[in-house]
Amino acid sequence: MTTTSGQLEAPFALARYRAGDEVRLGLIAGDRIRPLGPQELGAAGLNAFLATPDWDRLEKLAQGEGPWLPLESVVLTAPVEPRQVLQTGANYRTHVIDLVVAGLDKNDPRTPEEAREWAGKMMDDRQANGEPYFFIGLPACVVGDDVPLVLPSYSEKHDWELELAVVIGKEAFRVGREEAMQHVAGYTVVNDITTRDLVFRRDMKEIGTDWYRGKNAPGFLPTGPFLVPAQFVDPAKLKVRLELNGDVMQDATTDDLLFDIPALVSAASQNMPLLPGDLLLTGSPAGNGAHWGRLLRDGDVMTGSIQGLGTQVVRCVAEPVASQAAGQA
8 A cells, every 4th residue: 555645736746656676657647646668758767757858748648548556556655766965954934033042042131032033134134145055965865655764773863854845857057047947847745854963063063064974864865755747836835744643843834935946946056967856955944853852753653745745654663673783883
């Protein structure tokens, strides 16, 4: 049975699903899925299709006869195969303001209200005059929610961050804001898992953040369930919601982004070309575990959804004892 749920509002979308030992590309329409080989796709594979996507071709397939399967009969996995993963930090206005207020020094003379007003002005200035902050994730961390999230034993401070992710279409290199959306193939859901006590180096604080260790353990980027074509998505005001064991932790909309999708794609493309199929995460709203003082534990279930993009259900498990011993050897 599929481990994913959630309403797909688009007429069709792409997904990848397990068929024995293989992972196949599929076309979803309603509650059905059909395999997409090179002949049906008109391309050698997913990323080749995204480089020059022919959505009209897929729309005709979605409306036609074919080897359809019930969606509930398959196990979906990550709908993308990125070669690069770029992540955006501090990109939700309310989230950053909350962080500033929470980090007030006990000797700071300002009240929380005064600090919030100051932080709000700082965010307004950053939005008007600043630029996005990016760091790199490992594509090997991208998995579907069919894979349990193994919580590494070296920490007890693993956190969630649900994010809207852009899937790149045709290659983008040094593109302007005005043309940026021409390089967006679609969108998906990503939960950016973070080990909080590894983000800042303890041995030499001057080094700053360590995003490699803090965010790149196996399975730390649960992705999917669907790749929804950009033509069916208005990214300007999507609902973003994460529940932990049924309790709502994150509940926001993408209109709180400091830098919108065109700004992010343009800025990210200035250094290196963004390749077809790459993921560009847009940041996470307020409500992560550090905010609530409640981090992930063995047995936790995270249900993350973004409006129109489906729902992923991520189950957390403690690292097996044998794996812990191997890591200490």
